[in-house]
Amino acid sequence: MDDPPDLAKDVPASAWAIHARGVRKRFRGGALALDGLDLSIPRGGVHGLLGPNGSGKSTTMRVLLGLIRPDAGEASLLGAPLPDGLPRVIDRVGAIIEEPRFFPSMTAATNLTLLARAIGAPRSRVADALQQVGLAQQSRTLARGLSLGMRQRLAIATTLLKDPDLFIFDEPTNGLDPAGIHAVRATIQDLATRGRTVVVSSHNLAEVQQVADTVSIIASGRLVWEGPVSSLVTAGAGGVRVRLGESWGPGRPLDVGVMALRVEGYEVAIEGEALHVTRGDAKVDGASVARTLGRVDVWPSELVQDSATLEDAFLALTDGAGQDMPHQGGAA
Numbered sequence: 001m002d003d004p005p006d007l008a009k010d011v012p013a014s015a016w017a018i019h020a021r022g023v024r025k026r027f028r029g030g031a032l033a034l035d036g037l038d039l040s041i042p043r044g045g046v047h048g049l050l051g052p053n054g055s056g057k058s059t060t061m062r063v064l065l066g067l068i069r070p071d072a073g074e075a076s077l078l079g080a081p082l083p084d085g086l087p088r089v090i091d092r093v094g095a096i097i098e099e100p101r102f103f104p105s106m107t108a109a110t111n112l113t114l115l116a117r118a119i120g121a122p123r124s125r126v127a128d129a130l131q132q133v134g135l136a137q138q139s140r141t142l143a144r145g146l147s148l149g150m151r152q153r154l155a156i157a158t159t160l161l162k163d164p165d166l167f168i169f170d171e172p173t174n175g176l177d178p179a180g181i182h183a184v185r186a187t188i189q190d191l192a193t194r195g196r197t198v199v200v201s202s203h204n205l206a207e208v209q210q211v212a213d214t215v216s217i218i219a220s221g222r223l224v225w226e227g228p229v230s231s232l233v234t235a236g237a238g239g240v241r242v243r244l245g246e247s248w249g250p251g252r253p254l255d256v257g258v259m260a261l262r263v264e265g266y267e268v269a270i271e272g273e274a275l276h277v278t279r280g281d282a283k284v285d286g287a288s289v290a291r292t293l294g295r296v297d298v299w300p301s302e303l304v305q306d307s308a309t310l311e312d313a314f315l316a317l318t319d320g321a322g323q324d325m326p327h328q329g330g331a332a
């Protein structure tokens with residue numbers, strides 16, 4: 001796996017939506033939730049904060065929003081250093097950290113109107129916010145009559161009342177059915193299309209792969225990889241799988257094709273009726289593989305370029321740490 005590109009190199013903190021260096025947080029009771037976390041989240045687009053359960057995603061978001069004070073390290077939000085600069089920028093940040101509560105016997109629109117009044121946002125934004133999250137039709141539905149997915153979209157609508165530049169959503173699709181996930185994803189993508197920055201935490205890799213432009217992977221409170229999703233999913237994806245079909249069989253020894261490829265410097269693994277052809281970390285060109293095999297009269301029935309999923313990369317980077325917990329011990 002490639003090292004993470006050093007996105008932060010020579011870039012002033014103000015250029016980032018979120019920037020953090022060496023953030024540490026040990027909770028009373030001993031959990032070291034953040035162990036020198038670095039983050040460089042660019043402005044604009046969707047950024048996935050990804051990590052196994054207990055890796056420190058929620059703690060990171062709480063630190064960034066000033067809800068928890070870190071023990072050490074530096075962080076900035078929209079260029080404002082935390083915690084002192086937070087009041088300057090907090091109105092430009094919309095966040096959902098916990099499941100929001102609504103008045104169950106009031107409509108979606110009334111809930112938003114009350115909130116708009118409480119936070120000093122213009123009432124005129126209520127209809128627009130409902131429209132943006134696809135709840136215009138449900139504006140007169142009582143909150144208790146909304147599905148979980150609709151309530152989550154109403155939660156996103158609350159963050160739109162002030163038209164912020166940066167959104168921070170902790171596990172926004174948690175517990176939603178596929179339709180709800182789709183709707184929330186569409187809302188997030190729409191915000192990014194409008195030039196906003198959306199930071200979404202998740203341990204759902206497929207979800208992040210579909211929605212995020214860039215990703216930070218954290219494990220045990222540390223950054224293990226940061227960069228564009230596209231470079232993460234293509235890292236280590238350079239091989240070619242060759243199906244040999246009918247050209248393979250009695251009288252055609254397996255090693256003819258394998259030998260020809262190895263002589264050309266490829267590594268070859270035999271997987272049933274297929275060969276998996278790699279060349280170190282380099283990307284293997286399928287046409288060259290086909291030519292090499294053709295020279296010894298072996299004709300593949302199918303050639304498929306490997307595509308690593310974010311899940312492959314994630315497991316490799318976190319050592320499959322889905323069950324691991326951060327280091328324990330010591331005092332808060």
Ligand SMILES: Nc1ncnc2c1ncn2[C@@H]1O[C@H](COP(=O)(O)OP(=O)(O)OP(=O)(O)O)[C@@H](O)[C@H]1O
Pocket residue numbers: 027028029031032033051052053054055056057058059060203325326
């Ligand atoms: N208030 C707290 N007091 C003590 N320990 C805490 C507290 N909040 C979090 N922790 C611990 O800190 C570590 C990181 O937790 P955190 O909630 O940030 O992880 P996470 O990546 O968001 O996990 P998940 O995906 O399960 O939500 C865990 O070991 C957790 O038990």
